[in-house]
Amino acid sequence: QKEVEQNSGPLSVPEGAIASLNCTYSDRGSQSFFWYRQYSGKSPELIMFIYSNGDKEDGRFTAQLNKASQYVSLLIRDSQPSDSATYLCAVNAGGSEKLVFGKGTKLTVNP
Amino acid sequence: DTGVSQNPRHKITKRGQNVTFRCDPISEHNRLYWYRQTLGQGPEFLTYFQNEAQLEKSRLLSDRFSAERPKGSFSTLEIQRTEQGDSAMYLCASTRGFEQFFGPGTRLTVL
Numbered sequence: 001q002k003e004v005e006q007n008s009g010p011l012s013v014p015e016g017a018i019a020s021l022n023c024t025y026s027d028r029g030s031q032s033f034f035w036y037r038q039y040s041g042k043s044p045e046l047i048m049f050i051y052s053n054g055d056k057e058d059g060r061f062t063a064q065l066n067k068a069s070q071y072v073s074l075l076i077r078d079s080q081p082s083d084s085a086t087y088l089c090a091v092n093a094g095g096s097e098k099l100v101f102g103k104g105t106k107l108t109v110n111p
Numbered sequence: 112d113t114g115v116s117q118n119p120r121h122k123i124t125k126r127g128q129n130v131t132f133r134c135d136p137i138s139e140h141n142r143l144y145w146y147r148q149t150l151g152q153g154p155e156f157l158t159y160f161q162n163e164a165q166l167e168k169s170r171l172l173s174d175r176f177s178a179e180r181p182k183g184s185f186s187t188l189e190i191q192r193t194e195q196g197d198s199a200m201y202l203c204a205s206t207r208g209f210e211q212f213f214g215p216g217t218r219l220t221v222l
Contacts, residue, residue: 004153031209034210034211036213042216043213043214043216044154044202044213045213046210046211046212049209049210051209088153090153092209096167097142097144097159097166097206097209098156098167098169099146099211100156101153101154101155102153103151103152103153104153
């Protein structure tokens with residue numbers, strides 16, 4: 001069973017703080033890792049992807065990948081109320097094109 | 112707006128009826144995916160196409176479900192003899208490389 005696990009949340013942080021979202025995956029053959037943001041009632045929006053071990057930064061977002069530990073994280077710096085959403089971790093199933101998603105972590109940024 | 116469109120956006124039907132959804136991917140993307148998402152869960156893979164060829168189907172896709180992508184352009188997903196358990200958001204995604212971009216989804220409610 002190929003699984004993606006996310007910290008259950010919900011996660012609440014004050015405006016301006018760093019939000020840390022975590023994800024582990026079971027399939028060692030996975031090569032591509034994605035973070036999607038989903039507002040209530042909307043479809044998932046791709047915000048970050050990472051393929052190599054280490055950190056990848058894009059504006060206020062940093063994705064971190066550790067393949068040895070099968071761990072992916074997303075840091076959101078200077079969190080804003082508009083960041084309040086559910087964040088979905090997705091991993092490509094090794095040897096397949098499809099994505100396997102976690103259940104998501106709901107983030108609330110309080111003004 | 113990712114450039115992926117889905118119609119209809121909402122569909123309410125009675126149990127036992129057939130429904131069909133349409134997805135128009137981004138024109139230069141040759142791979143198209145269908146996912147289903149229920150409340151509190153991440154999207155679950157249903158099937159995907161490369162051009163007009165259906166390359167993978169999930170075990171979730173029972174005999175009542177069928178998908179097509181004639182001419183490798185738009186795709187349709189049909190559910191026959193709908194059941195209340197089919198109520199969900201049906202999401203279509205098209206891909207550039209490994210990055211999947213979702214359409215707005217079709218929300219199906221089966222009464």
